[in-house]
Amino acid sequence: MIERQENDTAMSITESLGIQGWRHLDPAVLAALATEMPLLLVGPHGTAKTELVKRLGKALGLEMRHYNASLINYDDLVGIPMPKEGSQYLEFRHTPGSIWDAEFVFFDEVSRCRPDLQNKMFPIVHERTVAGIELEKLRFRWGAMNPPMPEDADLTEHDLYFGSEPLDPALIDRFPFILTAPLWRDLTREQRRDLVSGKTPAASMPRQIPTLPWLVDMVEDCRMLIEELRLDLSEWLSDYTVSVVDLLEQAKLTVSSRRAVMMFEALLGIHAARMLLEGADCDLESSAEFTLLYCMPYTATPFPVKTAKLIAIHKQAWQIASLPEDDPGRLVLEELDPAKRIVLADQLNMSDSDVSQLITQALGSEQNEARRIGLATVIYLAFHRRRNLAPSAWDPLMQLAARVLTPRTASVQLRAGAVTDIWNEINGWLVPLEDCGAVTSRLERNFVLSGFPDLWLRYDWKEELRKFQQDLGLFNLKDGRDL
Structure with missing residues (x-):
């Protein structure tokens, strides 16, 4: 810089x-x-x-x-x-x-x-x-x-x-x-x-x-x-x-x-x-x-671009231009979306070290805590059996995914107000656990419940659920066969 x-x-x-x-x-x-x-x-x-x-x-x-x-x-x-x-x-x-x-x-x-x-x-x-x-x-x-x-x-x-x-x-x-x-x-x-x-x-x-x-x-x-x-x-x-x-x-x-x-x-x-x-x-x-x-x-204009964003784009473009056109790394770098970049690197059979670095970058660049937890959960489930990732990637993945994947009980006292309103919305959406046939349905259920109430006081739970579902599809986990 x-x-x-x-x-x-x-x-x-x-x-x-x-x-x-x-x-x-x-x-x-x-x-x-x-x-x-x-x-x-x-x-x-x-x-x-x-x-x-x-x-x-x-x-x-x-x-x-x-x-x-x-x-x-x-x-x-x-x-x-x-x-x-x-x-x-x-x-x-x-x-x-x-x-x-x-x-x-x-x-x-x-x-x-x-x-x-x-x-x-x-x-x-x-x-x-x-x-x-x-x-x-x-x-x-x-x-x-x-x-x-x-x-x-x-x-x-x-x-x-x-x-x-x-x-x-x-x-x-x-x-x-x-x-x-x-x-x-x-x-x-x-x-x-x-x-x-x-x-x-x-x-x-x-x-x-x-x-x-x-x-x-x-x-x-x-x-x-x-x-x-x-x-x-x-x-x-x-x-x-x-x-x-x-x-x-x-x-x-x-x-x-x-x-x-x-x-x-x-x-x-x-x-x-x-x-x-x-x-x-x-x-x-x-x-x-x-x-x-x-x-x-x-x-x-009234809305100039943040310097950090331009510098990140410059660094990525510089890396791209430094690589031969047929280099797999160049194809990955040409993708701006951090999550899609990880999927592409995996499809191109890039090394565990390279994929680990991309995971660390993706989690570090995501400012939305709900999306970061959801993305980490999906990446963990996609790679925990077939990738030997570096500790720098595994540690944050496991810490973040534990919120969704670890069984736990929680009690929240409901009073009239925002928390109760959010819970009523979620409760109306919830499917009884015994009726959740697909593994992904249970994952979506866990994701929503794990964010109540703190995350959903800051983020729209329906919008974050949509992103979680998109990430499941992106990493080819939507049918639950690779979980």
Whole structure:
């Protein structure tokens, strides 16, 4: 996992511009500059989003346009439409703020932009055209926004941005790089002290920032290095990218084909950037993880994906890409569902050690205690006679399955309330033990009774029973013959 840390010996683009706490994002910033792919900054007010972009434009010596997307009209972008002399067509009279001569365009407050203007941003951001006319000088298209407010937001919470609306998914998909701006709590104590005391370079940064030749050269060096890496790594990284996108799809985090292409290009750019910023020996796997974390469209939505989930998908995709296509282990890893992965490994006659590891991972990743107990019971019954599993797998299996499989008596005093209501539901479902002919019927009965009352006060017993029945079928135990 990539750790957020400061390396005093490495070059920092953002710190050289007087921006504190952004150093870990330098590879994405450099990659976006070298690839000239759009970048979107997401974060609360006062996190230096706008200041960073303005200083970058000046440091690169670029003709820049900064538009507040919540205030501008289309005419502010294109100029004044006038009839073209001797023609039935219109031409645009350029104004000092029009976009035609811009090399770097920054759309601020994108999430407060009118929908009709968002639609007009699409070709500018993605195609570098406006009104069907190519913007020949335009290289960089960046944007910034506050986090959009969920429809069901708790209005008593802090840091809610009224008026910050979710972007059209199609517009988000035009931004390959989507970065979350660091917050105060993300800064080290030293950075905080420097910031408030004025010791940061930002305090003495002149209003007219001079062009930084070393930064211009670094962007060009990164661009050339990307093409070298493309020749060396294209086949391997394309396999990794396909695996990532497939796993995202299985995790119901669908991304577009466009996003898949952009992720591949971003990965080349980020690895080249890290090589220049951190040294040629930086590892490719960390670059791949970094890319997945900072190129996900969900970051710009009210419900960003948890970092741990993305890292787990990255690690699985990395393992997949590291194995030959006909390797049984690869087939197993390509399955995202942990329980299905165990069944597939068993069908492919993988070793007891490999199956044990998959079992440990499945139990450890399951947050629902009722499902974990049910799954452990099913796995124990499926393998206890024919698999010599490692203790690391057997111990949790037996401890969890004992709740369902070990005979015991229990008494619960029923009073009016939730416990009694749940029991009445269960009692209405229960079949007398003597009428439970099939072994699986008895198992289902034991599973439901073993969870009363504590589990069913937290989980819906009918839904958990359905999952238990599905697991019995998945491990081919539904008919009870292998029990």
